[in-house]
Amino acid sequence: MNENVLVRVKDLKMHFPIRAGILKRTVGVVRAVDGVSFDILRGETLGLVGESGCGKTTTGRAILRLYEPTSGEVNFRGNDLASESAEEVRRTRRHMQMIFQDPYASLNPQMRVGEIIARPLRVHKLASNAREEKEMVADIMQKVGLNVNFRDRFPHEFSGGQRQRIGIARALATSPDFIVCDEPISALDVSIQAQIINLLEQLREDLGLTYLFIAHDLSMVRYLSTRVGVMYLGKMMEMSSADELYDSPLHPYTKALLSAIPIPDPPLERRRQRTLLAGDPPSPANPPAGCRFSTRCPIAVEHCRKVEPEFRLATEGHWVACHLV
Amino acid sequence: METTSLHTTGSKQGKRLLEVRNLETKFYTADGVVNALNGISYSVDEGECLAIVGESGSGKTVGVLSILRLIQSPPGRIVGGEILFKGTDLLKIDDKELRTIRGGAISVIFQDPMTSLNPVMRVGAQITENIREHENLTSRQARQKAADLLGMVGIPTPAKRLDDYPHQFSGGMRQRVMIAMALSCSPQLIIADEPTTALDVTIQAQIVELIKSLQAELGTAVIWISHDLGVVARLADNVAVMYAGHIVEKAPVDELYARPAHPYTIGLLNSLPRLDARIKTKLKAIGGLPPNLLGMLQGCAFAPRCMFATQICREQAPPAIEVAPRHQVACWHSELVSAGERP
Amino acid sequence: MRYIIRRLLQSLIVVFGVSIVAFGMLFMTGDPTEVILGDATDRMTVSQIEEFRVKMGFDRPWYVQYASFVGNAVQGDFGYSFIRHQPAFEVITDKLPATIKLASVAFILSLVISIPLGVMSAIRPHRPLDNIATVVALAGQSIPSFWLGILLIMFFGVYLKWLPISGSGSWQHYVMPGITLAAFPIARNMRLTRSSMLDFMQKDFVRTARAKGISENRVVYAHVLRNSLMPIVTSIGLELGFLLGGSVITETIFGWPGVGREIVAAIGSKDFYVVQAGVIMLALIFAGVNLLIDLTYSLIDPRIRFGA
Numbered sequence: 001m002n003e004n005v006l007v008r009v010k011d012l013k014m015h016f017p018i019r020a021g022i023l024k025r026t027v028g029v030v031r032a033v034d035g036v037s038f039d040i041l042r043g044e045t046l047g048l049v050g051e052s053g054c055g056k057t058t059t060g061r062a063i064l065r066l067y068e069p070t071s072g073e074v075n076f077r078g079n080d081l082a083s084e085s086a087e088e089v090r091r092t093r094r095h096m097q098m099i100f101q102d103p104y105a106s107l108n109p110q111m112r113v114g115e116i117i118a119r120p121l122r123v124h125k126l127a128s129n130a131r132e133e134k135e136m137v138a139d140i141m142q143k144v145g146l147n148v149n150f151r152d153r154f155p156h157e158f159s160g161g162q163r164q165r166i167g168i169a170r171a172l173a174t175s176p177d178f179i180v181c182d183e184p185i186s187a188l189d190v191s192i193q194a195q196i197i198n199l200l201e202q203l204r205e206d207l208g209l210t211y212l213f214i215a216h217d218l219s220m221v222r223y224l225s226t227r228v229g230v231m232y233l234g235k236m237m238e239m240s241s242a243d244e245l246y247d248s249p250l251h252p253y254t255k256a257l258l259s260a261i262p263i264p265d266p267p268l269e270r271r272r273q274r275t276l277l278a279g280d281p282p283s284p285a286n287p288p289a290g291c292r293f294s295t296r297c298p299i300a301v302e303h304c305r306k307v308e309p310e311f312r313l314a315t316e317g318h319w320v321a322c323h324l325v
Numbered sequence: 326m327e328t329t330s331l332h333t334t335g336s337k338q339g340k341r342l343l344e345v346r347n348l349e350t351k352f353y354t355a356d357g358v359v360n361a362l363n364g365i366s367y368s369v370d371e372g373e374c375l376a377i378v379g380e381s382g383s384g385k386t387v388g389v390l391s392i393l394r395l396i397q398s399p400p401g402r403i404v405g406g407e408i409l410f411k412g413t414d415l416l417k418i419d420d421k422e423l424r425t426i427r428g429g430a431i432s433v434i435f436q437d438p439m440t441s442l443n444p445v446m447r448v449g450a451q452i453t454e455n456i457r458e459h460e461n462l463t464s465r466q467a468r469q470k471a472a473d474l475l476g477m478v479g480i481p482t483p484a485k486r487l488d489d490y491p492h493q494f495s496g497g498m499r500q501r502v503m504i505a506m507a508l509s510c511s512p513q514l515i516i517a518d519e520p521t522t523a524l525d526v527t528i529q530a531q532i533v534e535l536i537k538s539l540q541a542e543l544g545t546a547v548i549w550i551s552h553d554l555g556v557v558a559r560l561a562d563n564v565a566v567m568y569a570g571h572i573v574e575k576a577p578v579d580e581l582y583a584r585p586a587h588p589y590t591i592g593l594l595n596s597l598p599r600l601d602a603r604i605k606t607k608l609k610a611i612g613g614l615p616p617n618l619l620g621m622l623q624g625c626a627f628a629p630r631c632m633f634a635t636q637i638c639r640e641q642a643p644p645a646i647e648v649a650p651r652h653q654v655a656c657w658h659s660e661l662v663s664a665g666e667r668p
Numbered sequence: 669m670r671y672i673i674r675r676l677l678q679s680l681i682v683v684f685g686v687s688i689v690a691f692g693m694l695f696m697t698g699d700p701t702e703v704i705l706g707d708a709t710d711r712m713t714v715s716q717i718e719e720f721r722v723k724m725g726f727d728r729p730w731y732v733q734y735a736s737f738v739g740n741a742v743q744g745d746f747g748y749s750f751i752r753h754q755p756a757f758e759v760i761t762d763k764l765p766a767t768i769k770l771a772s773v774a775f776i777l778s779l780v781i782s783i784p785l786g787v788m789s790a791i792r793p794h795r796p797l798d799n800i801a802t803v804v805a806l807a808g809q810s811i812p813s814f815w816l817g818i819l820l821i822m823f824f825g826v827y828l829k830w831l832p833i834s835g836s837g838s839w840q841h842y843v844m845p846g847i848t849l850a851a852f853p854i855a856r857n858m859r860l861t862r863s864s865m866l867d868f869m870q871k872d873f874v875r876t877a878r879a880k881g882i883s884e885n886r887v888v889y890a891h892v893l894r895n896s897l898m899p900i901v902t903s904i905g906l907e908l909g910f911l912l913g914g915s916v917i918t919e920t921i922f923g924w925p926g927v928g929r930e931i932v933a934a935i936g937s938k939d940f941y942v943v944q945a946g947v948i949m950l951a952l953i954f955a956g957v958n959l960l961i962d963l964t965y966s967l968i969d970p971r972i973r974f975g976a
Binding site: 051052159161189190191192193194195197198201216218219220222223243246247256257258259260261262263264265266267268269274276277280281 | 380381495496497498525526527528529530531533534552553554555556557558559561578579582592593594596597598599600601602603605607608609610611612614615
């Protein structure tokens, strides 16, 4: 494997059974993630976008093995996580962390901030004594812009933005290489979002982190990402460098998604042509045959409804799953 | 594929429809008095789309719900001001008169279509309920009208869907039901309280375009509440920016985006990355936090986060002054700010 | 329809489970021969006891006994009461009408008082009516029924002599036991209605309803009340179960010839088959009531009906 590849995802599938009846028989499966493959390179930020139900969050969680993938491989630094034992995964997890969407729900309200940040240090036995632990916590708090004097406060005493800083501090505690950021700013107010984004960017530069940045805010994803992947109904539709994806998208879904985002520039907005997609995305429990996007695609032909397109390299570094490009 | 370019700014508006003057709303909570609205004034003309922009807690929703006296009371109370709708002060009329306006001349589209429809009532009944309250129609006629409305907002096989319950619709479709309901009695003003915030990007675009085209077709005035400066750029004629229960800036849409004159507006615009921006400069975040509205604030509410702030900002609340035609700003240093001396 | 069949099957499983427990009770207390014969064993010879054991079939393996118990039970044969000298099941069914009549009175009384009062409290919270209702509800929930019953007897029966203090027959006989039985459900359902209504009044869809300009009455009854009914139905359904099972205390105080009093008497006199029949009867009643509750749910909430 290439030296530069930190995470390699190969044909990852994550199916959730739908159970019903008294006996909880499986009556179907939700194909949340249905065979995606991609690499995350050392030091890059890979953006993952798509609408709700497209499987982007599930992909992030399955990579960290918060879910047991149905099939497929997740390689981290050359080791296949799927074949590792629970104990090995636990040890590997030190190097891969997650920042959650909801800073209100993801912090234990009964723990003081200092303890929240110290917990991962203890779990992975990273501090040799209490004094060292205290120093490490203070250091991390400083890094994320939290006042060290607030270490004995509880999460509810902080604002949303500060709570997200606590979440980031907790993720940083074990000095990870790789962080999955799952919609880290969508619960925050506009004026606070930029603060958190700038912090994430600063930390990436200073600590040499690699991010998988999952979000539905396409502008923010472009701003932060080196490369971007677009998911739809459990499949990767397109992936390329951020600028290429936004400036010359190939997949009709990407095009529609980008044209749906209004730009805060009224004269430009008046000139912009919009591609409106009809209807809603189908259910991942019952995806359409052929190309998943064919039911809403403005250019789909008969072939698209029958044969699923392969995720292939269209031009240098630009992957796409569409018969028509 | 559908493209729209219906957009005019400036003076397409007709007569004055709504005029809000010095509206003040407070919430009397166990922790103290929350000053949610501190004397806001704005107006809406016939056919105009006014966007009110602000973050959570800025008072944008309380501001518009106060128009129809829809804020929860207790603890909320409108303590001052006037809301003149075609010359009548909505704060002075009795409940019965108010009810003829609610859902009649003024209707509301709420934020979350998942929770804003009654889960145990068929959608047809929820729409006809509005129609029959305001129009003298038989239940059969009302039902026909409801079906027509569902068709108009783009719901397939509308007559059949009347007997479905809200949970049988997707989020986008539910918001269409809400829109059909809001349109049912040909209102002159629609209040849209973040109608697309809870929806996915492609569905959001559908709803924005739907409301935009319906507005152009029917000539209804719209007050659109949003925190999304992109959506506002797409559909507003005029924009009011709210912060801590005050309107800090008000201008025609092009003017506001091209020449923002309040430090907060500038801060908001600068803190957003643009979808079409290839060059990445560091985002200019607004430091600090929005103020706590519990208790009285002295001076300009934005002063603690403002890089232009001086002594006077901390002591006296700035009055709204006109910096350009129809462009008002409440800032002591607006000249400095709009001269481009951005730190 | 499939839903109803499924729920019926579930009810059957519950009754089956209870039948095992009822059957097991006989063995839990020791050798059933001694339980049934009781003190009579002192006067019997060992061979007489053994003969009785064989006659009753207690010498057979437990599963055979259980099979025959179920076989007999489905035909309505729950054994014979040696005290009443009639089939055990009849002992229970004889008393059932009296219990059902009293239960119906108490149930209807509790419904017509608690729900309207709860609604009124919720519409104007923290106003005089609500405050009075709160105090009454607190009293209703904390006064034990034996004390309330005795108080009523002393005041209306002994002092004013308006109402009969014991027995059944005329409508006057229903008044005091009815009130005694209904007091607790009234108090609880009133509070439940109030809190459920207040809860739903805060919901977004109620604001939507108000924004349509419909009258406050319509907002309350068409939108809030129907949604609020779910938790109330659960509570009143379970109450109906308890009432139909017969209240031991109330029936005892007022000398009401009902099921509750009979079962307690049977326990006291170790009239084992009667207890068994009573327990199974209660299980059937509860299963039936639960089915009723579930069906009511699906009437109220379409999301359940459509399996969403």
